[in-house]
Amino acid sequence: MRPFAYERVPDPAAAQRAVPVGSSSAAAPVPTMVLAGGTTLLDLMKLDVLRPERLLDIRPLESRLGAIRLDGQGLRLGALARMAQVADDVEVRREFPVLAESLALAASAQLRNMATLGGNVLQRTRCSYYRDVSYAACNKRNPGSGCAALDGYNRLHAVLGTSEHCIASYPGDFAQALMALDAVVEIEGPQGGRSMPFAELHRAPGDRPDIETTLRPGELITAFQVPAGPWAKRSRYVKVRDRQSYAFAAASAAVALDLDGDRVRGVRIALGGVATRPWRATDAEAALAGQRLDEASAMRAAEVAFRDARTHGENDDKPELGRRTLVRALLEAQRMEIA
Amino acid sequence: MTPPPLGRRGLFGAGAAMAALPDAIAAQPAPQEHPAMTHTLRINGRAHPVALDPRVTLLDALREHLALTGAKKGCDQGQCGACTVLLDGRRVLACLTLAAAAEGHEITTIEGLAGPDGALHPMQQAFLDHDAYQCGYCTPGQIMSAIGCVQEGHAESPEDIREYMSGNLCRCAAYPNIVAAIEAAKPQMQKA
Numbered sequence: 001m002r003p004f005a006y007e008r009v010p011d012p013a014a015a016q017r018a019v020p021v022g023s024s025s026a027a028a029p030v031p032t033m034v035l036a037g038g039t040t041l042l043d044l045m046k047l048d049v050l051r052p053e054r055l056l057d058i059r060p061l062e063s064r065l066g067a068i069r070l071d072g073q074g075l076r077l078g079a080l081a082r083m084a085q086v087a088d089d090v091e092v093r094r095e096f097p098v099l100a101e102s103l104a105l106a107a108s109a110q111l112r113n114m115a116t117l118g119g120n121v122l123q124r125t126r127c128s129y130y131r132d133v134s135y136a137a138c139n140k141r142n143p144g145s146g147c148a149a150l151d152g153y154n155r156l157h158a159v160l161g162t163s164e165h166c167i168a169s170y171p172g173d174f175a176q177a178l179m180a181l182d183a184v185v186e187i188e189g190p191q192g193g194r195s196m197p198f199a200e201l202h203r204a205p206g207d208r209p210d211i212e213t214t215l216r217p218g219e220l221i222t223a224f225q226v227p228a229g230p231w232a233k234r235s236r237y238v239k240v241r242d243r244q245s246y247a248f249a250a251a252s253a254a255v256a257l258d259l260d261g262d263r264v265r266g267v268r269i270a271l272g273g274v275a276t277r278p279w280r281a282t283d284a285e286a287a288l289a290g291q292r293l294d295e296a297s298a299m300r301a302a303e304v305a306f307r308d309a310r311t312h313g314e315n316d317d318k319p320e321l322g323r324r325t326l327v328r329a330l331l332e333a334q335r336m337e338i339a
Numbered sequence: 340m341t342p343p344p345l346g347r348r349g350l351f352g353a354g355a356a357m358a359a360l361p362d363a364i365a366a367q368p369a370p371q372e373h374p375a376m377t378h379t380l381r382i383n384g385r386a387h388p389v390a391l392d393p394r395v396t397l398l399d400a401l402r403e404h405l406a407l408t409g410a411k412k413g414c415d416q417g418q419c420g421a422c423t424v425l426l427d428g429r430r431v432l433a434c435l436t437l438a439a440a441a442e443g444h445e446i447t448t449i450e451g452l453a454g455p456d457g458a459l460h461p462m463q464q465a466f467l468d469h470d471a472y473q474c475g476y477c478t479p480g481q482i483m484s485a486i487g488c489v490q491e492g493h494a495e496s497p498e499d500i501r502e503y504m505s506g507n508l509c510r511c512a513a514y515p516n517i518v519a520a521i522e523a524a525k526p527q528m529q530k531a
Contacts, residue, residue, distance in 0.1 A: 004371050006393035006439045035440065040436045042396070044414050055393075057440050084429075088491070107508020109493070110420060111483065113429045115435070245505035 004144065006035075008057045034058055034220060036080060037115035040105075040123045041280035048133050049124075049141060057147065058220070065118075065222055070095065071231050077249035079118030079186075079221045083174070087112060092296075094339070096226060098235035098254050103175035105239045118221040121175045121185075122213065126248055127168035128153065130236050140164045140209040155314035156250065159322070160275035162310055168208030168276060175278035176254035176270035177237055180278040183226045189219035198224065212277075231256035232339050233265055238329035239272070240321060249273030251322040259294075264288045267330075271305065274322040281305040284326070298330040299323065378442040384408065389438070397441045398433035399421045401448060409449035409479045413508075420507035423480040423487075424448050432488030449479035452486075457496025461527035462486050462520070469520035473511035481507045485521045486528070496526050 006180075033052035036059060043292055044050040058065075058080070065080040072090050077099075079087060086092055087103035098335055105114065129135045129148040137146035143294035149167050158169040175198070183198040201213055215221070226232070235256035252272035258265040267288050269281040284305035291297045302323035309319040366404045375390040380400065400416075401407040401424075413421035422433040425447035452460035462471055462482050465471070472478040484507045488494050493503035500518050509517065 001394045005373050006392060035437070037435065038440065039417055039432075041437050042437065045416045046416060049345075055437075057437075059440065084491075107504050108420065109488065109491070110423055110430050110432045111417060111435075113487075225514065303481065306386050335488050 001050070002051050002053075004045075004052055005054045006057065007054065009060050022111065024323040029041055032056055036119045037082070037111075039111050039115045040119060044124060044131070047131055049131060057189060066093065066116075072228065074232075075099075075226040077117055077224045077226070079223055080116045082108065082113060083107070083115050083117065083120060084109065085098045086117065086273045089194050089304050094103040094233075095228070096177075096181065096235065097336075098180060098256060099174070099226065101237035102173040102239075102252075102254060105237065106173040114316065116146045117174065117224065120172060121178070121198075121221070122228075123172050124212075125168035126171045135329065140168060140205070140212075143208070143210045150312060153303055153314060154199040156248070156253075156273075157312060157315050158274060158276045159309040159311050159318045160271070160279050160306070161277055163205045163207065163209070166205035166276065167312055168205070168209070169273060170275060170277050170279075171235065171248050171273075172278070173249060173252060173272055175202070176226060176252060176272040178226065178237075179270040179278045179280050180235065180254040180256045180268040181226050181229075181232060182268065185221055185225050186223040187219050188222050189216060191216075193222075195225070199278075205276050229256075229258070231258040231268060231297060234259065234333050234336050236327055236329050236333040237338065238332060251318065251325040253322075253326040255326070255333050257330070257333045259293070259334065262292050262294070262334075264291055264293050265308055269326065269330075271326065273310075273320060274306075274318055281326075283307070288330075293330065293334050295327065295331065298327040301330070302326040343514050366523050376439055378439060380405075380438065380446060381444065382446045383448060384445075393437070393439055395438045396434055397424070397436040397446070399440045400438035400441075401433060407448050407450050410483075411476055411479060413477065413480075418508075419480075420475070420484055421477050423483040423484060423507065425483060426446040426485060428487075428490065429475070430484050447483070449483060452482070461531055462487070462489075462524040465524035465527065466517075467521040469516045469523060470513075471516040471520040472509075472513050477507060477509045477511075481509065481517055485524065488521065490526050494521055496521065 032054040035057045060311040062080045065078040067078045068081055068089055069076045073157040083103045087100050093100040127275050129138050135148045137148040139147055157167040178198045181265055184195050185198045185201050186195045237254050239249045239252040249272045251274050254270040267285050269284050271279040271281055284301040287301040287304045306319040306322055373393050375388050375392055380387045401410050409422035410424055410433050413419035415443050417432050417435040423430050424433045426444050453522050462485050488503045497518050
């Protein structure tokens with residue numbers, strides 16, 4: 001690991017002012033990065049992929065940024081809440097099951113005890129060409145160098161939201177659940193606080209795969225707001241993996257359903273494991289609205305969701321896997337017994 | 340503090356790095372080192388003052404600086420669970436925890452489980468009773484993780500145990516006996 005300076009945010013009061021995080025633009029070496037759970041950051045520092053010269057440990061802010069709060073308006077999750085804490089929260093499990101499920105099905109128990117929600121949504125791709133610096137070509141790691149995955153081992157790579165510059169898939173689960181529930185992300189930075197729809201946090205790679213989010217230099221995610229709604233309780237996360245537990249999604253679907261009998265009053269769908277960023281399938285939602293929900297209509301919606309899929313050889317099976325995962329999630333959500 | 344003797348891993352690592360060092364990397368200026376930081380780590384109820392480079396992980400601090408070699412370095416990238424320890428009672432991976440970040444927290448390692456009279460923790464005893472290991476390399480991590488699993492309330496059934504212990508790999512595949520040991524230890528832990 002390269003040398004770095006380690007600093008702790010001294011106390012909660014210190015973070016009331018702007019958090020001196022530093023640039024996340026990958027064009028120049030990143031001077032400072034925020035350390036929270038460390039499960040992605042330290043891993044990628046050991047691999048020499050990330051090379052911060054200074055780490056700012058924000059875990060001392062847990063008392064201010066780690067709370068789970070539920071009221072009539074909805075749920076507010078502090079960015080420093082740990083994955084396990086939210087996955088095991090009785091109220092979250094009852095009122096927003098898709099959130100708890102997406103967290104419980106991610107990583108391992110140890111990692112969920114360490115990783116925070118803010119860090120979780122910002123986790124980096126598992127593309128092996130990104131993670132292995134002995135490959136010269138990776139536009140995400142080394143802008144302009146090319147993409148070794150296009151003609152390489154790409155079985156787990158994305159089929160939606162890809163570009164000729166990058167097909168790395170977004171690896172997380174929780175982000176899809178937030179997206180399906182129309183969450184809002186709260187941010188603090190040098191210019192003060194702001195918030196935006198969670199759906200606007202991540203970028204598709206386009207011609208700058210190295211810029212993964214719309215966060216500005218020095219900004220820090222502080223919380224997620226999840227609005228209450230008739231769809232929240234009937235929400236489900238289905239994750240298909242190469243093994244039963246402790247693996248990234250080959251395909252996943254977060255769905256939230258508002259049903260009127262067997263008709264769909266409203267549905268929200270986000271797809272994981274298949275796209276370069278957390279992926280909202282709005283066209284598929286529109287295809288289902290007002291329809292009777294059954295296997296046939298769910299499959300028609302799934303066809304729409306993957307209409308624009310582009311495969312790259314080893315991942316030719318992804319669209320079909322993704323479609324079936326979505327159908328299963330919709331039908332399982334329909335069968336849920338809601339108190 | 341005198342530097343600890345170089346272990347096998349260090350020797351092999353250094354040898355491989357020297358042999359494979361490409362010119363491009365060798366030509367780079369040496370990165371600027373940062374001075375050692377002084378910390379006090381609370382481990383198994385005792386305070387340990389240490390002076391460490393900021394890069395030292397909790398796992399390396401335990402093994403290389405404090406002679407607590409129970410926690411094992413399997414993958415060193417958060418995938419195998421062999422380095423599992425308890426931090427404030429929660430199971431975490433010591434290989435992905437900076438020693439500096441562990442200051443101010445109560446750390447428990449496998450060495451801290453037995454009682455002052457040498458009586459084994461119920462989970463240790465259950466692993467013995469159920470022959471829940473073969474080579475034993477993953478065992479300290481399995482036992483620490485199993486204690487966390489029971490304390491979290493995630494050892495309700497064999498399925499539950501398998502799911503919530505999936506972060507601890509055993510390449511000898513002693514899994515059935517590990518599950519049996521945890522099931523047996525759970526009531527003993529609750530009694531104790």
